[in-house]
Amino acid sequence: MNQKSEITKKLLPVMDTMELLNGRWKIVIMTTLYLGGTMRFNEIKNSIPRITGRVLSKDLKFLESHQIVSRTVKDTSPITVEYELTEYGKTLDSVFRALTEWGIQHRKRIIRK
């Protein structure tokens, strides 16, 4: 098919977004930084139940390379490394809010069963 259907055209932005946010943890990590502001690695790790350091480290690097998260090394003793959402990352707030609101309803539904 050379001619894309209307549905396909409308899908492309969603596919791009999911290409970027694919995986179990990326959106969870971003929501953590959205809620917590500037955070150290262990603060993020301790906030997210069951995430491993390896996955968190890999996903933070990925999000940094896509300018969604910024990483700042502070010359303290010992050195501290802080993460936060970039201005661009913060534009995802409507996604975090929509997922949170739906998740609250979904959780009620699961618990009711």
Added chain:
Amino acid sequence: MNQKSEITKKLLPVMDTMELLNGRWKIVIMTTLYLGGTMRFNEIKNSIPRITGRVLSKDLKFLESHQIVSRTVKDTSPITVEYELTEYGKTLDSVFRALTEWGIQHRKRIIRK
């Protein structure tokens, strides 16, 4: 930690949602049905660039088992099988819209580079 931080409490609904919608394709499939209404398997497949029949079949079954998608077999000749979002699946519309809106901006940003 027995005492959950405020951030962790707020994260739990997002984690539940991502547990459910995890993976590259589920949200894309649901958005397709959100845009297209009632659709046959091949209509869905043809609307989504690069998805394989195997993945589509597996994810549709998963979404059916979670009452997000309904599957109807029609006694036509040959038999037709139709999929659509359930009423519950439709409650995810704010998630689809937020992802679409962000994706449109994100696509512009990528193309500009």
